[in-house]
Amino acid sequence: MTAILQVKDLKVHFQTDDGLVKAVDGVSFEIEAGKTLGIVGESGSGKSVTSLAIMGLHKGSRAAVSGEILIDGVDVNQATEAEVNKLRGKSMAMIFQDSLAALHPFFKVGDQIAEAYQVHNKVSKKAAQQVAVEMLGRVGIPNPTQRMEDFPHQFSGGMRQRVMIAMSLSCNPKLLIADEPTTALDVTVQAQILDLLRDLQREFGSSILMITHDLGVVAEIADDVLLMYAGKAIERGTVRELLKTPEHPYAWGLLTSIPKLTGATDSELLAIPGTPPSLITLPSGCSFSPRCSYKNRSKVDCESAMPELAGVKSNSSHLVSCHLSETDRVAIFKSEIAPKL
Amino acid sequence: MLAYLVRRLIGGATVMVLVSIFVFGLFFVLPADPARLACGKSCTPELMAEIRHTLELDIPLPAQYFRFVKGIVSGRTYLAGSEAQLDCAAPCLGYSYQTDELVTNLLKDRAPATLSIAFGASILWLLIGLSSGIVSALRRATWIDKFSQGAALAGASLQIYFVGLVLQFFLVDKLGWLSSPGYVSPNDYPMEWAQGMILPWLTLGFLLSAIYARLTRAGMIEVMSEDYIRTARAKGLTSRSVNFKHVMRAAITPIITVFGLDLGQLLGGAVITEYVFNIPGLGKLATEAVSNVDLPVIVGTVLVAAVFIVMANIVVDLVYMILDPKVRLA
Numbered sequence A: 001m002t003a004i005l006q007v008k009d010l011k012v013h014f015q016t017d018d019g020l021v022k023a024v025d026g027v028s029f030e031i032e033a034g035k036t037l038g039i040v041g042e043s044g045s046g047k048s049v050t051s052l053a054i055m056g057l058h059k060g061s062r063a064a065v066s067g068e069i070l071i072d073g074v075d076v077n078q079a080t081e082a083e084v085n086k087l088r089g090k091s092m093a094m095i096f097q098d099s100l101a102a103l104h105p106f107f108k109v110g111d112q113i114a115e116a117y118q119v120h121n122k123v124s125k126k127a128a129q130q131v132a133v134e135m136l137g138r139v140g141i142p143n144p145t146q147r148m149e150d151f152p153h154q155f156s157g158g159m160r161q162r163v164m165i166a167m168s169l170s171c172n173p174k175l176l177i178a179d180e181p182t183t184a185l186d187v188t189v190q191a192q193i194l195d196l197l198r199d200l201q202r203e204f205g206s207s208i209l210m211i212t213h214d215l216g217v218v219a220e221i222a223d224d225v226l227l228m229y230a231g232k233a234i235e236r237g238t239v240r241e242l243l244k245t246p247e248h249p250y251a252w253g254l255l256t257s258i259p260k261l262t263g264a265t266d267s268e269l270l271a272i273p274g275t276p277p278s279l280i281t282l283p284s285g286c287s288f289s290p291r292c293s294y295k296n297r298s299k300v301d302c303e304s305a306m307p308e309l310a311g312v313k314s315n316s317s318h319l320v321s322c323h324l325s326e327t328d329r330v331a332i333f334k335s336e337i338a339p340k341l
Numbered sequence B: 001m002l003a004y005l006v007r008r009l010i011g012g013a014t015v016m017v018l019v020s021i022f023v024f025g026l027f028f029v030l031p032a033d034p035a036r037l038a039c040g041k042s043c044t045p046e047l048m049a050e051i052r053h054t055l056e057l058d059i060p061l062p063a064q065y066f067r068f069v070k071g072i073v074s075g076r077t078y079l080a081g082s083e084a085q086l087d088c089a090a091p092c093l094g095y096s097y098q099t100d101e102l103v104t105n106l107l108k109d110r111a112p113a114t115l116s117i118a119f120g121a122s123i124l125w126l127l128i129g130l131s132s133g134i135v136s137a138l139r140r141a142t143w144i145d146k147f148s149q150g151a152a153l154a155g156a157s158l159q160i161y162f163v164g165l166v167l168q169f170f171l172v173d174k175l176g177w178l179s180s181p182g183y184v185s186p187n188d189y190p191m192e193w194a195q196g197m198i199l200p201w202l203t204l205g206f207l208l209s210a211i212y213a214r215l216t217r218a219g220m221i222e223v224m225s226e227d228y229i230r231t232a233r234a235k236g237l238t239s240r241s242v243n244f245k246h247v248m249r250a251a252i253t254p255i256i257t258v259f260g261l262d263l264g265q266l267l268g269g270a271v272i273t274e275y276v277f278n279i280p281g282l283g284k285l286a287t288e289a290v291s292n293v294d295l296p297v298i299v300g301t302v303l304v305a306a307v308f309i310v311m312a313n314i315v316v317d318l319v320y321m322i323l324d325p326k327v328r329l330a
């Protein structure tokens, strides 16, 4: 399989008045053609910063970005703004979380979509408008010809997110980055949007980088999952591996904290204790250790160093960053976690 | 939209009525007696009574106001039926005590000079203000930004009379690069008109551009951090399209609003500029009228200024509706 996107040792650091914020600190992953990678992590774990780095949108800001971001044979991080402009929209496109804020309030949605098409296609305004109508129809907006003339605030949240999707897919990008595209929507609309994305992915053959803090979304749409915590990847594997046999205590916490409707009598809501660490003064050693309920079971001092992201013995594609030995993890999972799932 | 316009026009008319009542009231709260002022040096009690009658100051106050308004709407005749009958066609604002001329004629004579100042100065301050604001915003924290910020600060804190006199001293008196400021009709002497106007244009243009430079810079920087600008970049647009299409479109709206209001105010008379450069415009007319306690002229200039400000407000709101789809559809 060919990788559409390769990210190697990505670091994004912000110099702030309070100190150096290591928002993303050495993350690597790749996405294969037509596949969907889900990046999961709680608020502040560095998901958006990662996606903006891929789009090259930290350029011109105070962010210090290092590492390799390879797409279409170009390293986004080394490329000039003009070179990245050739990739944006065409090789990679992005859907943002807050569609109201992400669409220009003063331009008609039809013009905004047509503009996205015209950036990479030398066509007349009229032809681009025609493409926009088709795209709006394709993402399920009724009366697309009339809705072309409307402004973003005249759409409902779900419809507006469809507009964003139409705009991002107008140049048929190889990679679609979706940064929490459904977080602001209610559950039914959320499901519709995910269905739409899946259908479009099949039709257009794009790869998707789906950023979310919702494991339900991941289960629905992703092939592979990258779990982030405090700017680092702490577990990586297929959806099956991560949801059925998670290895990291943080993943256990996330999975067991999903409220269940069935068997409500004995299921308790297990939130992960504590709060995410400050990205300026990270705890020494494993950054999850202050919140980890299992660190005393580790034979290694969890505060000594950040554990390597290493393959689980039985399966080299499933990686985890944890000081617990594999046998301990398996034992804990079997006896304490699996019953709660 | 039409209903809105009608509503705003009614509102504007109401404001005008209130302003007219207020300035009309000036006649009577001021310690000066209009009849005494109009009577002149060789005044006798008989003459004074006659003038009182001529100016219709001997009828009750509300009736005077009513005639005053009626004069504006449909004209007015003083001393009707007598030999000295005076017809004052609508819009009648009465006669100057000082020169006995129709106030409307005075206003008509003086308006072109003010219009000339406003025309050139507003183009200049928009050009200077917008371009230096844009450059500042795009080259933030570079020397060029600091320089233009400094100039804007100077412009905002200096006064017209100071800058005007300094410029005049150097550019006209010392270096002789410019001819003395003054006003001639642009129809008859276009070159001389422009030459006479350069100094007022420069002074007003520089000082007011300071506000626009700061407004533009702040507006653009604020818009640049909006999510939709990030979206525009994510489409692959060049930074030029991002800045000049997406950023400017959002940043220009408040600037146009302020511009309309400034222009409306200026059209009513650039009082200090006209005074400093001795330009016979509406502002100069107003200052002269005030120092001569020429009440009809004071009332006339105040009303004209108020009309411009009220109209500018309405125009600005209409333009705002066109520029901002959210307001338009609300």
Ligand SMILES: Nc1ncnc2c1ncn2[C@@H]1O[C@H](COP(=O)(O)OP(=O)(O)OP(=O)(O)O)[C@@H](O)[C@H]1O
Binding pocket: A014, A016, A021, A023, A041, A042, A043, A044, A045, A046, A047, A048, A049, A050, A213, A279
């Ligand atoms: N421009 C910036 N300057 C300084 N710190 C920043 C900047 N942008 C992001 N950060 C910090 O980087 C960290 C990661 O932010 P990011 O937006 O990637 O989180 P996220 O995982 O997307 O969270 P959420 O789920 O809330 O969207 C946060 O702690 C944030 O404060």
Ligand SMILES: [Mg+2]
Binding pocket: A047, A048, A049, A179, A180
């Ligand atoms: Mg985010």
